Amino acid sequence: MALCCSFSCTMRETLFKENFWSTDLTSTAGYDSIIQHLNEGRKNCKEFEDFLKERATIEEKYGKELISLSKKKPCGQTELNTLKRALEVFKQQVDGVGQSHIQLAQTLRDEARKMEDFREKQKLHRKKIELIMDAIHKNRNLQYKKTMEAKRLYEQRCRDKDEAEQAVHRNANLVTQKQQEKLFVKLAQSKSALEDSDRTYQMSVGALEKIREEWQNEHTKACEFFETQECERINYFRNALWLHVNLLSQQCVQSDEKYEEIRRNLEMCSIERDIEYFVNFRKTGSMRPAPVVYENYYNSQRKAAPTRNHAPAPVIGRRGPLPIPVSEPGDPDYATIDGYSLIHH
Template identity: 30%
Template sequence: MTRLSQYSEAFWGSSFTSTAGFEALAQRMKDGRHMCKEFEEYLKQRYEAENRYSKDLQKLEKNMKLKEETGVLERSWNKLKEEMEKMVQIHQDAAANFLKQLDDVKKFNEAQTAKKKAMEETVKKYQSNKINLYSRCMNNHKNYKDKCREKDSASDNYSVMRSSVTVQAKDLEKANKAKTKADEDAVKAETAYKSSLDTLESARDLWEKEMQAACDVFQKLDYDRIKFLREHLWVSLNVDSQVAVEIDDCCESVRQVLEHCSMENDICAFIEKYQTGTNRPARIFFEDYYTNTDTMGRRGQRSGGQRSQPPRSNGATMSDNTYATVDDEDGLYATLQSPPDASTVTSFDKLLIISRPHTKQMPCELTVEVGQKVHFVRQMTNGVQVRLAESNKFGIIPNSCIRL
């Protein structure tokens, strides 16, 4: 398995609104800042300790006033006092060294924090914009589907009323206006949906570029931080070695660990433990309502987002001797034709028996009784269109009224 070595390869997510990768990197930056703060505190305490110790040694050296002793013991004592002066200077130098390192770490940490904060704010801005536009796009998608349903419902209602023998002209005109308005609303909803998709894709592209830049910046900051802390920790350990040779074994054991410290290996180890995914979110494409929605057995045909108007056969008008059949050529809209003889009915001549009575509530419906025989014409969104066996009347009844 290939070992990942770049943040930009490992901190994405397949979910369009996922922020897990960015949050993992932001936490990494936060943890790195905390380590720098801890190192600052360590250097501060070491400076204060060395400074206090040098002052205590200096005070002790001034109180060393041997007067009565002579000979070799006197020279030994005087030599000890001389060496004590050197020890004071050594610890003063150590305190100054720790103080300088403390200042360097503070400046480094502040510079890294400023770069990290600026990049985080930029990514969060584009990330928030992407999520808001995604939410708006999904709302437009829902509105688009609702308007398409309303359009189909209005079209079906108009078709049913147009094929009814009892509908009044004003009701038919009202249904036609509702159908026209539903068509216009569906087109507007589709336009808004497509436009929001374009806007969303633009926001996604901007976010991805900023996220890519953030990954590169964060990895560079991480690289610099690891390198900086490794070098300064090494120097501080050298100071300890210079101050006290006796604790050099302890410092050497730490150095042995630091010798194995690699910026690349540390980064790869972090990736292995905290990676959130290698797949970037895919682009969200336009979903055609008529491709993915069952429209009650009809094949939707669309041109520019609108259905074609149903054709009329030879200028036929609504009357008692007209009825609707399915146009076999496009399978979508009904045409008006003169009713054939009962012996010629084949495509919808399936005999059904009424199992539940129904009293018509609308002009396009039929009143039927239990046991009455009807012929199936076609399935509608609001029921079944049938022809009465005894009178050849056409109308709609609920699905629950029939049995084979």
């Protein structure tokens, strides 16, 4: 991945090493701009890492609640035969969907850990380069300061020598021999100090130039390294996001497969077979009750009246029929008509 990224980066004209310089030797504006961008990129990776962890928590919670729902909540538990089997498959597949969401949660946590490892690995590698660059920046700025001080001293010695020469020429015919000797001594001292400061200044400039070249080389290498890292980071971030979306799509496919299993079982659900199964399993009999007919109370009483040769059957809770009177000699005659008693005189 790094080699491919590096190749793709070198094919471009807008390279880090060509665009983050400054005319001010002591300026770190270009370097600071790169470091700030890399820090922001690292922060963005951390934000996506946290996003994955939060999404994993949501998926895990949803999965557990689905499993709990499928196990604890009744759903057509008194159904029979094919519809019962379809409902059992329904609850099993809902449980499976919940399990797949829990598995997705674990996968997302694994991806978050990979992102964290990548981010920390880049941080450690960057730290080495940053330490080198911080040291060379410090050394460069210190040498530049020394060089500027040597230059200031050198320029001052030049002015001192010029003033001494002017004093000698100006007072050549105006001063005594002794005073003139003093002016020559001062001129000689100023020339000597100038020569010393000149050598120091030149040596300081030479040292600064070596440090400048070293800094430029290190800055170029740092830019190349940081650019490679940024290519890797963008590539890794993009691939991680791509993988995340693929995982979500795969989760949808898996869920749809489980829902399709439910649909297949519902297609096998037979209304006729379920009705037949219910009838055979719960039937109570095929004999229907006889019709209730009208019964005349009095007709039923006549049919129930006993003959003279048989003792009347005891009737519980109802008075028996009155006995037919028998006429004695001298008594009036009795007769019955339709159950009514008549007296003949």
